[in-house]
Amino acid sequence: MRFPTLSLIALLLAAPMLQAQTAPAANAAKPAAPAKAASSETPDAVDLDDIRNFSRVYEVVRQAYVEKVDNKTLMKAAISGMLTGLDPHSEYLDKEGLAELSEDTTGQYGGLGIEVLQVDGSLRIIAPIDDTPASRAGIKPGDTIIKVDGKTVEPENIDEMFKKLRGDPGSKIVLTILHEKSDKPIDMPLVRERISVTSVKVRELEPGYAYIRISQFQDDTAGDLDKKLSELIKKNGQQRGAILDLRSNPGGLLTAAVGVSDDFLDSGTIVTTKGRLQDANLNFSAHPGDLLNGAPMVVLVDNGTASAAEIVSGALKDNHRALIVGRRTFGKGVVQTVLPLDAEHAVKITTARYYTPSGTSIQAEGIKPDIALADLAVNKVDSSATLIASEADLRNHLANEDGGKGKDIDNDGSAENAKLATQDYALSQALNVLKGLALNRGGVVSPGAAGATKH
Numbered sequence: 001m002r003f004p005t006l007s008l009i010a011l012l013l014a015a016p017m018l019q020a021q022t023a024p025a026a027n028a029a030k031p032a033a034p035a036k037a038a039s040s041e042t043p044d045a046v047d048l049d050d051i052r053n054f055s056r057v058y059e060v061v062r063q064a065y066v067e068k069v070d071n072k073t074l075m076k077a078a079i080s081g082m083l084t085g086l087d088p089h090s091e092y093l094d095k096e097g098l099a100e101l102s103e104d105t106t107g108q109y110g111g112l113g114i115e116v117l118q119v120d121g122s123l124r125i126i127a128p129i130d131d132t133p134a135s136r137a138g139i140k141p142g143d144t145i146i147k148v149d150g151k152t153v154e155p156e157n158i159d160e161m162f163k164k165l166r167g168d169p170g171s172k173i174v175l176t177i178l179h180e181k182s183d184k185p186i187d188m189p190l191v192r193e194r195i196s197v198t199s200v201k202v203r204e205l206e207p208g209y210a211y212i213r214i215s216q217f218q219d220d221t222a223g224d225l226d227k228k229l230s231e232l233i234k235k236n237g238q239q240r241g242a243i244l245d246l247r248s249n250p251g252g253l254l255t256a257a258v259g260v261s262d263d264f265l266d267s268g269t270i271v272t273t274k275g276r277l278q279d280a281n282l283n284f285s286a287h288p289g290d291l292l293n294g295a296p297m298v299v300l301v302d303n304g305t306a307s308a309a310e311i312v313s314g315a316l317k318d319n320h321r322a323l324i325v326g327r328r329t330f331g332k333g334v335v336q337t338v339l340p341l342d343a344e345h346a347v348k349i350t351t352a353r354y355y356t357p358s359g360t361s362i363q364a365e366g367i368k369p370d371i372a373l374a375d376l377a378v379n380k381v382d383s384s385a386t387l388i389a390s391e392a393d394l395r396n397h398l399a400n401e402d403g404g405k406g407k408d409i410d411n412d413g414s415a416e417n418a419k420l421a422t423q424d425y426a427l428s429q430a431l432n433v434l435k436g437l438a439l440n441r442g443g444v445v446s447p448g449a450a451g452a453t454k455h
Helices: 017-020 048-064 071-084 095-106 133-137 158-164 222-235 254-261 307-320 414-423 427-441
Strands: 030-031 091-093 108-111 114-119 120-126 144-148 172-178 187-191 192-198 200-206 209-214 241-245 271-274 284-285 296-302 323-325 334-342 343-355
Touching: 048 071, 048 172, 071 091, 091 095, 091 241, 095 343, 114 158, 120 158, 120 254, 133 187, 144 158, 158 323, 200 222, 200 343, 200 427, 209 222, 209 427, 222 254, 241 323, 241 427, 254 271, 271 307, 296 427
Parallel strands: 209 241, 241 296, 296 323
Antiparallel strands: 030 284, 091 343, 108 192, 114 120, 120 144, 144 172, 172 187, 200 209, 271 284, 271 343, 334 343
């Protein structure tokens, strides 16, 4: 449920369960130019008056607050406040927080299957995860959680409300949701499940056209993609094109995003990161080998496409490997590093910005699609039967010289197109774009009045 960490450095000392995060793409990371030395910066000494004020406030709260608060709780709140005041993604992680971070990267936890970000004292839905209680209930990117079990979400209790979203499988919870662009909150009774997220799904939309769905970037995503796409190609033959669906993908591990991008690129820069620390300055490049052998690609995105998913979109777009179709992406262009404090505590802090191969930062702006699509749904129009729809319906028409045996002249593909369009308008449009790219790659000339010619 928390916004995934786009991490560079894994937590080795604090939790062995997180070692999967440490596996960077082989030979992928190359140090970039060193950052400015800290000594060249203007010294920023701590003001003693600020320290005194902090001590005074601490004592006032400890002695005068309406309820007794222990020192450990106050110190944790002070640390958390310092980090959350920096940006929405930096935070203090205790033992429970580290366990949740591990669950995010492995894709297994008890909860609802939603990625949530704390924004201005509210809980904003980044994206529901496929085939989870949240997605089945109709929760969408951009929705806001107003209440949890009837209790209003407020800045003072937001951490408590956040933690309630996870729980034992089978336990019940009621979320009051305000859909984006709506002013009427609705109650959604949900039952928590054991969420085991399979981040990659691969199938054929039509013969020769692959559909690749990545729901988030986990430690096994790149390897899983390689395996499943290779199996599809082995079974059905080399594909004429593929759609990579990154809609409502909240992101995840940087190394997974680099691995997925590398699967479709033969060369070129994937992403660079720049920060104040030397270890935060990295340059990731692609290696020879494209799973699709250069077949055309379309990447589907929306406002829930964030973080690592934007890295992949930017890499494929800037390297002219794919067309981006859909809506402007979320715009999370920063990287978090998990730094251990001891065996049970760590700091997740924003340490770098990342840049697409063209050197562009997408922070707070997102990636603009090459072909924009509105968030629409379509319905099939009811129409009366046409008495004469083709030459074949005319009386005394000449028969086709090939005999037409075994041919269904009415099956021109429009029925399948209508079915897909009513199920998923954006996907149907992406498939049409992909077919156009594949036809152009195959050298097919557009038909004239007398017919078409292939060369």
